[in-house]
Amino acid sequence: MRAAILHETGQDRLEVRDDVETVAVGPGTVRVRLRAAGLCHSDLSAMSGVLPQPAPFVPGHEGAGEVVETGPGVTGLAPGDRVVLCWMPPCGACPHCLLGETHLCVASLKRLGVPAFRFGPGGGTAAYGFYSTGSFAEEAVVAADALLRVPDDLPFELAALVGCGxxxxxxxxxxxxxxxxxxxxxxxxxxxxxxxxxxxxxxxxxxxxxxxxxxxxxxxxxxxxxxxxxxxxxxxxxxxxxxxxxxxxxxxxxxxxxxxxxxxxxxxxxxxxxxxxxxxxxxxxxxxxxxxxxxxxxxxxxSLYGGGDVARTAARVVELWRAGRLDLAGLVTHRVPLADVNEAVALMRSGEALRAVVTLD
Known part of the structure; x- marks a missing residue:
């Protein structure tokens, strides 16, 4: 499949390759066919090294798509479900989660050292997904708790923005x-x-x-x-x-x-x-x-990730969008295909783009 790779922290450009593979679906994980990904300044900060992220990696943490395959033990998700990526999902069991401060849960950060992609001849080089996601790829395998279901009437390019920004x-x-x-x-x-x-x-x-x-x-x-x-x-x-x-x-x-x-x-x-x-x-x-x-x-x-329960906040955003009180489409100023992802990076760096969306159809 195709994906954009940053080989070394500090590089300005991503390489779009067509020989990338995801890791296999296993217990508790889900394969998602991504349809759209938002380019956030946090992605640029990870590329520059302001935010810690091992390289090589696939940037992108705002993503929307459809469930393709679920691993053993996954419940509540099925092939065909429309979902968005949640880059720091709560575990539900740590002291912060038990206090109701689910947005402060950092259990998912333990996954940062686990490669999610491979690329090159024979799949020889391992690559990470940014904050255990990696939405600048046609497919990604992520933990089931890193997905939020959204209604089918929410377009993919708008759904992607709900995942973070x-x-x-x-x-x-x-x-x-x-x-x-x-x-x-x-x-x-x-x-x-x-x-x-x-x-x-x-x-x-x-x-x-x-x-x-x-x-x-x-x-x-x-x-x-x-x-x-x-x-x-x-x-x-x-x-x-x-x-x-x-x-x-x-x-x-x-x-x-x-x-x-x-x-x-x-x-x-x-x-x-x-x-x-x-x-x-x-x-x-x-x-x-x-x-x-x-x-x-x-x-x-x-305020980290909305300062409250992420799933609840995202659901409120969707309902307000449906009621016509939040304009999500107005946030998208540029749309580019994955092949032109570096154009989106340049637009965001220049400040010209409010939000650039990378399409993955």
Whole structure:
């Protein structure tokens, strides 16, 4: 089959090969025929080494397709089921899961050292799937708990986004921040996650939703999808100071950089909340003085994978899409076939694409 391979961390381009094989289906695993995959900035971060991922590997963790084959012991899934990949599924038994914090379960990370693909003559070279998924491939074999069933009326290219970007941005607003009606919200970063947060703020009844991004086309798309106003990064401070309380009730940081986290903190009002969604580097440090933390009483709320039960959050996203209250199609700005995956990578790096979808039909 065909798949895109990153041979070494730090490389800019993927190699699309047609001699890739998956591992065999075994106990507790499922073979999925992938139909669409979203390209997320987390994939670019893994390619560059910001996020840890052994190489060689098949990028992609936003994927949608159909179940082809199930292994022994798999229940609740059958061939033909429409599914999306869940890159960090809960185990249901660890202390975090038992506390109801299923989004903080890391049991699945133990699978990162297990190759999921082989390529080359005779299938001689082992390759991993990004975060035990690997959606830039025509097929993937993943653990059964890494799949979420979705309705058959949800198109594959939209379903793929539910696997990470939309669920992450939507959940940050609804689960982590718990934005209240009539409140003011700023979202820094108008990529796929950021604009999903914009739409979630609108659904939650926020009165003012300011999107912050240096790219004009992304600001315009966010305005079309629910933002009330849009500013460039250098204009954020003035916009915040112009509010009655001198800042926003909630500021969502969807970039993953220390400077944008700091800007988010400065733009929040006293007693407001800063929701950190962006996946940044471990050595990228942000600092706050003890005095400002004490006096401002601003809450810093990291949000991982939507900050709540992933399956429940994804289901809410799908129902709101079906009701016409979430525009998933509006998040997709570019579609490319797998053969042109490097075009999608370039578009995402340049900031031109809100979300690029790789089609695998």
């Amino acid at each position: 939309v669920t992450t941005g939507f959940g940050a607003v609804v689960n982590t921040a718990r934005v209240e009606p009539g409140s003011s919200v700023a979202v820094i970063g108008a990529g796929g996650v950021g604009v999903a947060a914009v739409q979630a703020a609108r659904v939650s009844g926020a009165a003012r939703i300011t999107v912050v991004d240096p790219v004009a086309s992304r600001r315009e798309r966010a305005l079309a999808l629910g933002a009330t106003d849009a500013v460039e990064p250098q204009q954020l401070r003035a916009a915040a100071k112009g509010l009655a309380l001198g800042g926003y009730d909630y500021v969502v940081e969807a970039v993953g950089r220390s400077e944008t986290v700091r800007a988010a903190y400065d733009a929040a009002r006293r007693g407001g909340a800063v929701v950190v969604v962006g996946a940044g580097a471990r050595d990228d440090l942000v600092s706050f003085s003890l005095g400002e933390l004490f006096f401002g009483e601003k809450r810093v709320l990291p």
